Amino acid sequence: LDEIVTAAATGQCGAPWADRWMDDPAAPLPTSPSCHEEDGTVEEKENNNKKRTKSTLATAWLTFYNIAMTAGWLVLAMAMARFYIQKGSHKGLYRSIARTLKFFQTFALVEVRLQRIVRTSVIVTGVQVCSRIFMVWFITNSIRQIQNEESVILFLVVWTMTEITRYSYYTFKLLNHLPYFIKWARYNLFIVLYPLGVIGELLTIYAALPFVRRSGMYSMRLPNKYNVSFDYYYCLIIAMLSYIPLFPQLYFHMLRQRRRVLHGEVIVEKDD
Numbered sequence: 403l404d405e406i407v408t409a410a411a412t413g414q415c416g417a418p419w420a421d422r423w424m425d426d427p428a429a430p431l432p433t434s435p436s437c438h439e440e441d442g443t444v445e446e447k448e449n450n451n452k453k454r455t456k457s458t459l460a461t462a463w464l465t466f467y468n469i470a471m472t473a474g475w476l477v478l479a480m481a482m483a484r485f486y487i488q489k490g491s492h493k494g495l496y497r498s499i500a501r502t503l504k505f506f507q508t509f510a511l512v513e514v515r516l517q518r519i520v521r522t523s524v525i526v527t528g529v530q531v532c533s534r535i536f537m538v539w540f541i542t543n544s545i546r547q548i549q550n551e552e553s554v555i556l557f558l559v560v561w562t563m564t565e566i567t568r569y570s571y572y573t574f575k576l577l578n579h580l581p582y583f584i585k586w587a588r589y590n591l592f593i594v595l596y597p598l599g600v601i602g603e604l605l606t607i608y609a610a611l612p613f614v615r616r617s618g619m620y621s622m623r624l625p626n627k628y629n630v631s632f633d634y635y636y637c638l639i640i641a642m643l644s645y646i647p648l649f650p651q652l653y654f655h656m657l658r659q660r661r662r663v664l665h666g667e668v669i670v671e672k673d674d
């Protein structure tokens with residue numbers, strides 16, 4: 403076993419079958435892991451080359467994506483700081499950064515599919531990204547009257563701090579130059595920022611309720627030609643209630659990741 407693991411880890415000539423064995427431990431082991439046996443067929447070599455090219459392309463793409471997202475959230479942070487310094491008030495701040503925020507937060511949708519190349523969870527990432535997009539497009543952007551609420555600024559500041567730390571963590575990690583303070587920040591700041599972000603989001607949805615009820619936006623009342631009724635007001639109440647079962651799952655997921663990354667604990671997570 404040591405021989406197999408060492409071969410796979412060091413990329414020695416025995417690595418192709420070692421890789422295969424690590425992918426499928428049930429596969430029969432060769433009697434002797436000699437280099438000549440495993441120089442392999444031309445087909446095997448081509449496959450290995452393709453795999454290597456794919457992983458280099460994936461890493462290059464991920465690095466570009468994470469640099470772009472770090473830059474995007476840094477631009478947002480600077481725009482917010484500049485607005486506040488110039489105007490001395492948060493009124494109008496959301497409108498001034500709305501476009502950039504919508505662009506970068508919506509772009510994060512690609513992360514839901516990242517589990518094909520990194521060890522991220524599709525469910526956790528899906529809930530996180532969808533709830534953010536819901537907050538941006540269907541609450542804050544759609545209801546002008548709440549855009550100047552303090553709670554909007556609260557979740558904006560918290561999201562911005564989180565994302566600058568998170569994307570710069572991924573970037574430096576991919577470049578194999580991860581400063582400890584970024585790793586520390588990625589897996590510690592969320593302990594306070596996550597609940598604060600949730601408070602900001604819940605207060606914002608709560609502030610939206612009276613406007614939604616009065617305007618009847620995004621709602622369908624009976625009778626109508628589809629014979630379907632939908633009340634956005636109750637949909638928002640359900641969304642608020644869904645934080646009760648969902649948020650603890652996200653929070654405990656991050657606490658588990660923290661133990662794994664900062665304390666080296668081996669965590670066995672259930673498959674998505």
Ligand SMILES: CCCCCCCCCCCCC/C=C/C(=O)SCCNC(=O)CCNC(=O)[C@H](O)C(C)(C)COP(=O)(O)OP(=O)(O)OC[C@H]1O[C@@H](n2cnc3c(N)ncnc32)[C@H](O)[C@@H]1OP(=O)(O)O
Pocket residue numbers: 464468513516520521522523526527528529530532533534536560561564568572575576591592595596597598599600603641642644645648649652655656659663
């Ligand atoms: C449709 C309407 C729904 C309405 C109802 C909604 C209810 C919702 C309830 C809950 C809502 C929560 C709202 C959230 C608000 C906030 O965000 S507040 C601000 C504070 N937030 C945070 O601190 C977020 C912290 N949480 C996370 O970061 C998430 O768990 C995550 C974003 C989903 C990330 O999870 P995960 O990927 O599992 O963790 P990591 O440890 O970061 O990564 C695991 C491995 O994957 C690699 N990886 C992941 N992404 C990338 C990437 N982009 N590039 C490169 N690599 C990546 C990462 O490096 C790890 O690799 P290994 O270390 O090798 O394992």
